[in-house]
Amino acid sequence: MKKEIIINSSPHEVRIAMLEDGEVVELLLENADSKRIVGNVYLGKVSSVKPGLQAAFVDIGLERAGFLHASDLDHDDSQTNEGGGRGRRNRHVPNIQDVLKVGDPILVQVTKEPISTKGPRLTADISLPGRYLVMMPKGRHIGVSRKIEDRRERVRLKELLQKHRSGEGAFIIRTAAEHVDESGIKQDVEYLGGLVHKIMMARDEVEAPALVHEDVGMVVGLIRDIFKEDTDRLVIDDKDDFERLITYVKTFAPELKGRIQLYKGDLPIFDQFNIEQEIRKTLDKRVWMKKGGYLIIEPTEALVSIDVNTGRFTGKRNQEETILQTNLLAAREVARQLRLRDVGGIIVIDFIDMENEGNKKRVFNELKQHLKRDRARHKVFQVSGLGLVEMSRQRVRPSLLSQVSDPCPYCRETGKVLSLETMSNRIERLVHRIAIVFREKRLQIQANPILALYMLEQRPEQFRELSRNFDLELNVMDDATLHVEEFRIISLASGKDLIAEFEKKTRRGRR
16 A cells, blocks of 8 residues: 655645545644644643542643543553553542642643633643653553564563663553664653653743643654654655754654655645645535445534445445445445544444345444554444444544634534635635746735635735735735635736636646
């Protein structure tokens, strides 16, 4: 399987797409105004203790207090996996009111982003990832990723770690450490030990609530966690980020340096790799599959339902065979869509009913097989009596849909429209493309008054920079007849709507 990572980096947004055999399977977004905080370490202050919940709320200096459960106060050496998660089963959990009081300072780490009305999820058991190891300062255990199956390799890695650790802290040996030499393990131990020292020094120098350690940015974090020997190449379109990646990789993974490429094409990078079109599809409830079948993906407050339909697919044999083929395609596509849309929580999949028990098992196994590629923790249950497959998937950050959309003002918040920030970024990218393709010098953006006001008041520098870079005269005009997701880009020289012209040109270019 060919694996690629494509990165579109701009001052206002970083977008990372992961491709498998040319197909987009994951998409990560980070806006300048809403950077991720998972992995950050804070000196927090307990704002309330809830004995009935066995939890405390901790002020870490953000809009909403973080949630800290009693089971996340201490390290448990008996249950440790690569992700740093510890099971609660069969553990002694202290009474929260015996450990924490309102006003107490406490060092905590964010494990889940704020989602909807919920604040961030916190743990007091700090977990610091390196390239080959994860270190937890509170414990003493050494664990090895379950994905390293060779017994001799597991023993070898443990012995190397024992040789170089100082005795302090628990460690997990990550999957990426398989077959790594001694110098790689030693370097990670030294790096993580130094990081713990810096965090403890910073903790003693600040007053709660305060940030004491910020995790690496999304791009470098991706290199650390995902960019491995099985990745064929990484392509990025920003020269400064390219140079930063090269510097990082030279230190931590020099063998991967030759796989990082700077994109220099004329078309925007996501257009070149046909990713832009895939992003737009992630907002649709209906997902078409090969042969004419389709999925309906419906997020609700409690769960996400996925319905499988044969659609236009009629098959060539009998009905059972047609249904089986549709369900097998759906199993693969469901696994991809869960990763692509970053769906979390409870998921219920309604495959088309099948009579044959062997066929049911084939579909279930197909789903499990393709879910193995998913980095998020998940659990899949056997087909229920109603023919449903129920599963859960780890929710670490808001879904892709919630990141790029706002509640719709036209339907009293029963639906979604693209956020003003997303629309502004989309207009910026389209002006960028049009300026390259048509070499226009005088453009007018016509947009809904709400969007036009946002661009003029919240993003003036974004468009001034665009004007400077392309020597453009660029003005914004409001048009109340336009939907909040509609806009026009007009040539002031010819009066033409250049969006339609651009779409015609790119369609011809793809042929």
